[in-house]
Amino acid sequence: MQQTAKTYWVWTAKAEKENPQRSKEGDPIWPHYQHKAPAEWLERGLIIDSTEFERSGQADLFEFLS
Incomplete structure (x- = not known):
């Protein structure tokens, strides 16, 4: 089953902790799952x-594109 995002999905701190090589908190998830994951x-x-x-901290490009 898949969940649909209002905008797009981003990784959480938990995801970064479990898989720091591939997931960074606040970054959009993989492109093919950004809207349905x-x-x-x-x-x-x-x-x-x-x-x-x-x-917290700096703005990123996605904030300006939304």
């Missing part, structure tokens, strides 16, 4: 909709 990832807390992610 496995529900398990959301249930496990690995992804979050970009509108719900609290950023």
Whole structure:
């Protein structure tokens, strides 16, 4: 089953902790999953909709494109 994002999915701190080589907190997830991703990832807390992610520090390009 897949979950659809309001905007696009980003990785969480938990995802970065579990897989730091491939996942960085706040970065968009892989392009082919950015809008529809496995529900398990959301249930496990690995992804979050970009509108719900609290950023701290610098702005990134995706903030200006949204």
